[in-house]
Amino acid sequence: MDYVNILIKGVFIENMIFAYFLGMCSYLAVSKTVKTAVGLGAAVIFVLGVTVPVNWLLENYVLKEGALSWMGAEYADIDLSFLSFIMFIAVIASIVQLVEMLVEKFAPALYGALGIFLPLIAVNCSILGGALFMQERQYSTIGEATAFGIGSGIGWFLAIVAIAAIREKIKYSHVPAPMRGLGITFVITGLMGIAFMSFSGINLGGSEEKEDNKDQVTAVVDDTDNTDDENH
């Protein structure tokens, strides 16, 4: 049940695009047609689903303070967490390179359509963001981390397919010339973001521990996006 909660939370409530604006660059640039959007979205689900659990293992058995205790008592107080950026990104980059080679071999048409954005999945903020949020929320098992990774990936997939469908239709409407393309896409994304904010009040009724995690997460959002609590 917890897995389902984490999954649904990742898809809707903590949607990578609409709640955190992670992965906006490729989201805006590859969303001109639904077909390429589906391809990129699927690649993101796959990469997030693989990298988050791998990074979870890395975090819990190498990087975290005391994580190295399996090597012996003398390693128990080593804290390597300052290396987490570089380790996470190395894992992500190698997995993306692998995906790139596979796609090039088995789906050359998709490879051509995705162009520069396939290698750029490595620098898609949602992938590293997934790893960093995983680190911050301290999921207790690898299953939860996987559920989180796949859930965030599906959320990203939904967002990019939705905006691609809207952009295909909006070609037929009279958008003011300077707003065409990028400008109107920004505004639509903003409106969708407001719509997705309605999910934020939903409580899925997880266990005590989950509640604590959620508080930590909202604290981050308060710091970055939402200073209005302090101002009132």
Added chain:
Amino acid sequence: MSENVKAPKEPLFSKKNKKLVSEPLNDNNPVTIQVLGICSALAITVSVEQALVMTASVLAVLAAGNVVISLLRNLIPSRIRIIVQLVVVASLVIIVNEILKAYLPDMAEKLSVFVGLIITNCIIMGRFEAFAMANKPWPSFLDAIGNSLGYGIVLVLVSIIREIFGAGKIFGIQLFGDRIEGTGLYSVGYMDNNLIILAPFALFAVGLIIWVQRARNKALIEDH
């Protein structure tokens, strides 16, 4: 004989080099035209101070990274170039992160994961791929300065709008009187717009900036 081999030396601030700095400020802006670095542009533009710190961090990472990549460009095999680039950026970002934590701890806490996300800020990788891999160190350095300033302009514009109309402040100084005590403009019924503080407004603000920019320069208008 050596004179024939040597190419004529380009002055440090030739016209071409100046263009590298000035173009990204407007006609080839990384955020509004190249669509790079949007995530951080949206997430940390709640206050002008945050936007400035973020711009400075990106400037430092991009300038150093562009020079390093440009120096290494002939040594990097193209198959693994992304990993090499990421390692360079990640090391630079770790340095910036540690410096921020040491000297600006409050700011480091406010920026939270977004300092780490400079690694995946597409401006950095985008400029590595598009410029530093094919150019000499000095032009790459200028390109980095131009692009991070172009990024900074958009960040600061958005954050000025959001801080003034969302929080009624600029650099933390209250502009319209005290909201809680109801002095100044608040006494005659002025309200801060809370929508502006919320994340989706950043998207509207960037959309508006794009509108103004493209209305002034028709060449930038997209077909669809």
